[in-house]
Amino acid sequence: MLTRINIGPIHPSTHGVLRLVVDLDGDTIANVEPHIGFLHRGVEKLVETRMYMQSPPYMEKLDYIAPMSVDELYVSTVEKALGIEVKERAQYQRMILLELQRIASHLFFIGALTNDMGMMFTGFMWGFRDRELILRLLEEATGQRMFYVNMRLGGMVNDFHGDFEQHVLKTMDYMEKRIPEYEKFLEKNPIFKQRTKGVGVLKRDDAIALGVSGPVLRASGVPYDVRRDNPYYFYKELNFREMSLNGGDSFSRYRLRVMEMRESMRIIRESFRKMPEGDSTGQMVKLRMPPVKNKVVTVAREVPRGEELMYMVAGDQKPYRLSIRSPVFINLHALNHIAKGHRLADLYPILGSLDVVMADVDR
Amino acid sequence: MTDEATARKEMDALVARSLEGREIKPNVVFAKLSDLMKVASRGMVNWSRVNSIWPLQFGLACCAMELMAFGSASTDAERRGFLLFRATPRQCDVMLIAGWVTKSMIPEIKRMYEQMASPKYVIAFGECATCGGPWWESYNIVKGIDQVLPVDVYVVGCPPRPENLYSALMKLQKKIGGEVEG
Numbered sequence: 001m002l003t004r005i006n007i008g009p010i011h012p013s014t015h016g017v018l019r020l021v022v023d024l025d026g027d028t029i030a031n032v033e034p035h036i037g038f039l040h041r042g043v044e045k046l047v048e049t050r051m052y053m054q055s056p057p058y059m060e061k062l063d064y065i066a067p068m069s070v071d072e073l074y075v076s077t078v079e080k081a082l083g084i085e086v087k088e089r090a091q092y093q094r095m096i097l098l099e100l101q102r103i104a105s106h107l108f109f110i111g112a113l114t115n116d117m118g119m120m121f122t123g124f125m126w127g128f129r130d131r132e133l134i135l136r137l138l139e140e141a142t143g144q145r146m147f148y149v150n151m152r153l154g155g156m157v158n159d160f161h162g163d164f165e166q167h168v169l170k171t172m173d174y175m176e177k178r179i180p181e182y183e184k185f186l187e188k189n190p191i192f193k194q195r196t197k198g199v200g201v202l203k204r205d206d207a208i209a210l211g212v213s214g215p216v217l218r219a220s221g222v223p224y225d226v227r228r229d230n231p232y233y234f235y236k237e238l239n240f241r242e243m244s245l246n247g248g249d250s251f252s253r254y255r256l257r258v259m260e261m262r263e264s265m266r267i268i269r270e271s272f273r274k275m276p277e278g279d280s281t282g283q284m285v286k287l288r289m290p291p292v293k294n295k296v297v298t299v300a301r302e303v304p305r306g307e308e309l310m311y312m313v314a315g316d317q318k319p320y321r322l323s324i325r326s327p328v329f330i331n332l333h334a335l336n337h338i339a340k341g342h343r344l345a346d347l348y349p350i351l352g353s354l355d356v357v358m359a360d361v362d363r
Numbered sequence: 364m365t366d367e368a369t370a371r372k373e374m375d376a377l378v379a380r381s382l383e384g385r386e387i388k389p390n391v392v393f394a395k396l397s398d399l400m401k402v403a404s405r406g407m408v409n410w411s412r413v414n415s416i417w418p419l420q421f422g423l424a425c426c427a428m429e430l431m432a433f434g435s436a437s438t439d440a441e442r443r444g445f446l447l448f449r450a451t452p453r454q455c456d457v458m459l460i461a462g463w464v465t466k467s468m469i470p471e472i473k474r475m476y477e478q479m480a481s482p483k484y485v486i487a488f489g490e491c492a493t494c495g496g497p498w499w500e501s502y503n504i505v506k507g508i509d510q511v512l513p514v515d516v517y518v519v520g521c522p523p524r525p526e527n528l529y530s531a532l533m534k535l536q537k538k539i540g541g542e543v544e545g
Contacts, residue, residue: 009471010421017423017468038468039424041501049500057497064425108428111435128435146428146522359424 002030007347009038015112015351016358027343032336036329039362047322051287052078053153055319060147062324063360066105068138068148069098069303070360073310075151076232077299077322081292081314082153090155090280091233092271096168097141097150099264099271103175104134105304106257109355110182113254116352117195122185130178133171140164155282165272172265179261186254196251200338200350203248210334213327214306215260216354218244219252226302238270250353257355291316305355306331328360412456412482413444413540416532419455420448421475423462426489426522430461433525445532452478457535459528460512463491463498464505476512484539486531487514490521497521 008019017038023031043062047055059074060067072094079086086094107127114123135145141160142150150157186192202212207220217224223244227235243259245252295314300307306327313320331354339350422430433440434448441447449455452475464472476483487508490496495506508514515538518531 009468010475016427038465039463040465040467041463041498041504046498046501061425061497064428067425111431125436128432129437132432132435132437145524146425 001025009035015356018356018358018361020347022344022347024344027345029339029342029344029347032339032347034332034335036332036358036361039359041363043363044322044324047319049318051317052082052289052319053285053287056149056151057147060149061359062326062363063303063305063308063328063357064146065108065357066101066304067146068101068150069301070308071149072098072151073299073301073303073308075153076301077297077310077312079153080297080299081295081312082289084154084283086233087155087278087280087282089159089276089278090282092275093156093160093280094151095233095235096268096271096275097138099267100134100138100168102264102304103261104131104138106261107131107134109257109352110186110254112355113349113352114186114192116348117192119191126178126182126185130175133174137164137168137171140167152282152285156280157282159280168268169272172268175261175265179258183258193251195346195349196249196254196353197247198249198251199342199346200250200353201248202334202338206337207248207334210330210337212306212331212334214302214304214331215253215256216306216331216334219256220248221246226300226307230300232301234271234274235267237274238267240267250349253353253355287317289317294320303327305357305360324363326360326363328356328358332356332361409540413536415444416457416484416535416539417447417449417455418445418532419452419458419475419479420450421458421461423460423464423468424491426461426491429522429525430459430488430528433528438525438529440529440532443529443533443536445529452476453480455479456482457484457486457532458512459486459488460492460508461488461522463496464508464511465503466505467503469505469511472508473511482539484515484535485512486516486518486528486535488518488528488531489523490519493517493519 002023002025005022005024006019007022009017019035019038021033021035022029043058047058056071056074060071062070107130111124111127111131114127138148139145141164142148142158202216202220204221207217207222213224221244223242225243228240228242241263243256243263245256292314293316296312297314298309298311300309308327309325311323311325335351335354339347342350432438458476458479460472485508487493491498492508495504498504499506505511516531516534518527520527
């Protein structure tokens with residue numbers, strides 16, 4: 001005899017407006033069915049009515065925890081369709097900003113995951129305090145706190161100002177001291193360990209079959225990373241380490257994100273060392289572009305949540321069709337597979353460890 | 364006869380006419396006392412309402428990130444009594460609509476609003492909640508939450524900073540305390 005209960009769409013730990021219909025056998029989950037679409041606003045269709053460079057603000061709202069990563073992906077897609085080269089200095093600057101964005105996103109993940117487990121105060125407050133420092137750096141570089149729109153075709157809107165490098169390196173020094181504190185606080189905490197170790201195991205073959213990507217895939221033992229396997233910008237020239245863990249449980253997914261934060265800090269330091277002198281500003285924003293007709297481009301990027309892909313059929317002045325492959329949508333599909341057989345109380349740590357953003361799912 | 368005396372006489376006549384055919388019950392005195400108590404305590408109740416505004420923990424979209432930043436360590440919201448975010452609408456005074464509202468969310472938002480105890484207030488936080496924002500052309504978005512709920516304070520920005528929410532709540536405090544009309 002199964003009991004069917006409804007969770008959401010408004011619930012303090014659904015990471016957005018997600019409705020879960022759960023079939024329970026006693027306290028054990030028999031089936032989870034995510035109902036999505038509460039944030040649908042038809043962004044793929046809206047973009048078809050806009051000129052190319054009018055769309056970046058729409059793209060940033062897809063993944064609002066790491067907005068710049070989607071913005072950059074869209075601008076790169078347009079650059080590829082129009083055949084525009086990006087300046088070398090701008091490529092390094094984009095890498096630095098994207099890695100800063102990745103650190104901010106993973107800090108948010110730690111805050112949200114600990115919040116889901118009921119330890120709201122320390123984990124949440126610590127995660128947000130350090131995220132605030134990164135946001136301050138991004139505000140310094142771009143002038144906005146959350147939605148930046150700082151990419152232009154072929155470069156950036158502004159070059160970094162003189163003191164920016166020092167400010168970033170200072171914050172990185174501080175973060176390097178903070179991350180061991182997170183590890184000490186979470187990995188020595190018996191409750192955190194009990195609720196994540198061995199919970200929500202996603203095996204290697206299942207992960208490949210379900211098509212998950214990003215930290216969820218890497219925590220299951222597949223070292224696939226777009227930055228390493230299909231490199232863009234100067235990632236291939238950096239000393240990029242392969243990252244994967246074999247656990248496949250919620251703890252591995254948390255652990256892998258902490259490893260990624262360390263790796264991002266290394267990339268930022270290395271990029272600052274290698275960044276050439278010069279100017280990184282891109283082309284002025286022009287509404288009318290040189291005509292392109294029926295050119296099909298596909299660009300993939302490693303955003304903090306996985307492999308995001310844009311497929312664009314370029315029309316004259318406007319995209320004829322833009323299709324987005326969202327990593328979160330596919331990772332959310334794995335929820336039923338992972339959560340089956342666990343207790344109801346473990347559903348939220350599992351959902352938290354997948355790190356979903358509902359705006360990217362519903363589009 | 365002076366004007367004052369005429370007025371008094373008229374007033375007495377009015378009172379006599381209104382009491383005509385009515386029995387004066389002894390508990391009238393007590394009822395009047397309780398009314399007095401109500402008047403005397405109104406200031407007290409208002410004072411406590413102003414200084415403990417409990418918002419509902421309810422995020423829709425991007426602006427919810429700034430809402431969470433508002434609740435975190437950098438903006439110390441508790442020092443003016445904007446206490447913890449509550450997870451159930453029955454314990455809350457103010458509902459913050461942070462994000463775009465789709466047509467499929469409207470029944471849920473209405474239900475949440477009806478579950479809140481009166482007096483209740485609504486803050487439209489961000490462009491999307493005030494007027495539809497960048498999605499005003501979309502087929503699935505409600506162009507402003509004020510088409511559905513009565514809004515007390517509007518906050519503009521995409522997204523507004525946590526400090527803007529702070530000032531919006533201070534405006535709401537003024538409104539509850541009766542310092543501004545509107």
